[in-house]
Amino acid sequence: MTNDNLRPVYFLSDSTGITAETLGNTLLTQFPANNFDRITIPFITTDEQARSAVRIIDGHAATGLQPIVFSTAVSNDIRQILATCKGIIVDLIGAHVGQLEHALGTRVSGEPGRAHGLGNAARYQSRMAAVEYAMEHDDGQSLRALEKAQVILVSPSRCGKTPTTMYLALQHGIFAANFPLVDEDFEREGFPKPLLPFVSKCFGLTTNPLRLSQVRTERRRGSPYASLRQCGFELRSAERLYESHGIPYLNSASVSIEEMAATILQKMNLKH
């Protein structure tokens, strides 16, 4: 099941394991050697599940490479069971609890944290509503209720509007619409009419012509749409439009969806 030449890395959690994976991987990227075999075990909520995780980890004892075990389990009982395994335990919760207890002058409750849990029904509903809004208002499909948008992403086709919009909705519960800029807009050097009342909510995306051409080529190889010349024209024109209308913008070529979303929240001063 696992490769004996790689060091096993486990991400253990009483919830989804996303935080353990993310912080664990951030820590691992600091080490040049990258010969890790990553395994996530989520939803460890009972003592028996914790003991089962320990048995899986200890199954590597014969390979010689001691597993690294990142854990975000919150319950004291479960953390104590996990601590008995033969791996190197990096306890991402336990390491900080004492410091916070001291600072806040109170003891922890020891209940599972559910960083990615339901939280409350209201938050769930607001994310659902945001995703629905994003789907309805993808690529300029609907002009209805644009006044409800907290941000409207604009750009030429294939600069990353859709995934960024979805991420803003899903992760941050932001009502985000997106709208394409097309040749017609560039020819008359004007901003799309339906968006004129909402210019202050607009945020522009751009990218590098070569990158855009590559992405468009995957969709329509050899088309004028995918040509470097057309891509360069659209991006230059879009950037000119952003500048003439005072629209903040971002080059999506070298940043991730998460970074774009965080930048947009910051620049548009959106509270999530």
Place this chain on the structure above:
Amino acid sequence: MTNDNLRPVYFLSDSTGITAETLGNTLLTQFPANNFDRITIPFITTDEQARSAVRIIDGHAATGLQPIVFSTAVSNDIRQILATCKGIIVDLIGAHVGQLEHALGTRVSGEPGRAHGLGNAARYQSRMAAVEYAMEHDDGQSLRALEKAQVILVSPSRCGKTPTTMYLALQHGIFAANFPLVDEDFEREGFPKPLLPFVSKCFGLTTNPLRLSQVRTERRRGSPYASLRQCGFELRSAERLYESHGIPYLNSASVSIEEMAATILQKMNLKH
């Protein structure tokens, strides 16, 4: 800007701040009192930005409540500057680096981690492709290329198919389609024909009748569609279909989108 009765909590990061927020909030939920004023400062990548963050944090010195500062900054220089602030620094990276250096027998590089960074262009493209696939195959819109789906979510309307599909695509790069179950399917007690070749890829969602009725009422108040009777009928019928076709399923009523996605990955044995 901040409320003096609340204890300021800062999430500092050289990237998006998502990990600092998530782990910091998990830790804070362990403490009963919840009087925190949360502020995220992302993208602290230069010494000057770090000094500016310290100035902001030290601006609270007069209020009496010492700020709590969660940091995932990776660079030694930046961590050293942040450590000079008058808050209680919870260094989510520094606390674990020494242990890992010892375990791996090597020193850290000290480069920014970018847990939510671009990583590599291939990963970015695969997420873009997954989001595009999810958009195209939302709510049974397209039956083209269903064989490419890694999972097909099925359920009656409004059980959470769309946000879960989007999350699987965005967070995990999974090719996910979703397909509605409707009265027609229940009446003939059969599975939708277009999905029959792909039953082994299907995963069902269900929820509680009362909850479904509430969600549907928001959309169409007083309609038969939103009635408790109709909701109960659809959910019972759907669960019967899942069971008769051996389709694993999950009740979405008390879990978050992240938990649903993590459960689906686990039960469908999907590698992300």
